[in-house]
Amino acid sequence: KQEVTQIPAALSVPEGENLVLNCSFTDSAIYNLQWFRQDPGKGLTSLLLIQSSQREQTSGRLNASLDKSSGRSTLYIAASQPGDSATYLCAVRSGGTYKYIFGTGTRLKVLA
Amino acid sequence: NAGVTQTPKFRVLKTGQSMTLLCAQDMNHEYMYWYRQDPGMGLRLIHYSVGEGTTAKGEVPDGYNVSRLKKQNFLLGLESAAPSQTSVYFCASRRSTGTGAHEQYFGPGTRLTVT
Numbered sequence: 001k002q003e004v005t006q007i008p009a010a011l012s013v014p015e016g017e018n019l020v021l022n023c024s025f026t027d028s029a030i031y032n033l034q035w036f037r038q039d040p041g042k043g044l045t046s047l048l049l050i051q052s053s054q055r056e057q058t059s060g061r062l063n064a065s066l067d068k069s070s071g072r073s074t075l076y077i078a079a080s081q082p083g084d085s086a087t088y089l090c091a092v093r094s095g096g097t098y099k100y101i102f103g104t105g106t107r108l109k110v111l112a
Numbered sequence: 113n114a115g116v117t118q119t120p121k122f123r124v125l126k127t128g129q130s131m132t133l134l135c136a137q138d139m140n141h142e143y144m145y146w147y148r149q150d151p152g153m154g155l156r157l158i159h160y161s162v163g164e165g166t167t168a169k170g171e172v173p174d175g176y177n178v179s180r181l182k183k184q185n186f187l188l189g190l191e192s193a194a195p196s197q198t199s200v201y202f203c204a205s206r207r208s209t210g211t212g213a214h215e216q217y218f219g220p221g222t223r224l225t226v227t
Binding site for chain 2: 046051093100
């Protein structure tokens with residue numbers, strides 16, 4: 001059974017810092033992995049999606065990498081800003097299924 | 113283009129009451145999902161649908177029923193609400209093929225309290 005873990009659960013950093021969020025999964029036979037952002041009281045917004053055949057995806061200041069063999073994905077945020085404060089979730093779709101398994105998220109606070 | 117919409121946004125039910133949550137998408141997506149989000153537990157899949165007229169169980173289906181009579185709508189029903197069903201419910205949809213097929217789009221959520 002696929003399990004997805006995100007550590008740390010919460011993180012506070014000063015503005016301008018580069019930071020890395022982690023997502024670990026137990027079954028390496030994944031189809032794809034998606035990173036989301038969730039603002040308080042809001043729905044989820046897709047940030048990046050990495051297919052199993054890809055090693056990384058980039059969008060603006062965000063870069064997501066995938067290492068299936070180690071069961072790990074990282075989301076790199078460059079030059080963090082207070083507007084980046086939110087909860088970041090990763091979701092894994094295992095091969096042969098339509099289902100996505102979510103991590104519990106990392107709550108990020110960027111201090112001005 | 114409204115994307116994924118959910119109604120209602122908030123609801124308070126008494127134990128034993130029933131209700132239906134509506135999810136609508138205007139992107140012609142084949143796949144639709146219902147999740148619940150609880151503190152410390154992340155999002156868990158309740159039911160999903162891979163096309164009009166089809167539904168399937170997710171991780172936590174007990175106490176819920178769903179229907180997908182029209183491609184654009186996915187309904188989640190609670191026949192006899194229980195306090196354990198107090199949660200925030202999210203609907204999501206995605207395409208089955210083509211560019212961006214695997215990317216999920218989420219609605220704004222429905223906050224349900226069962227007293």
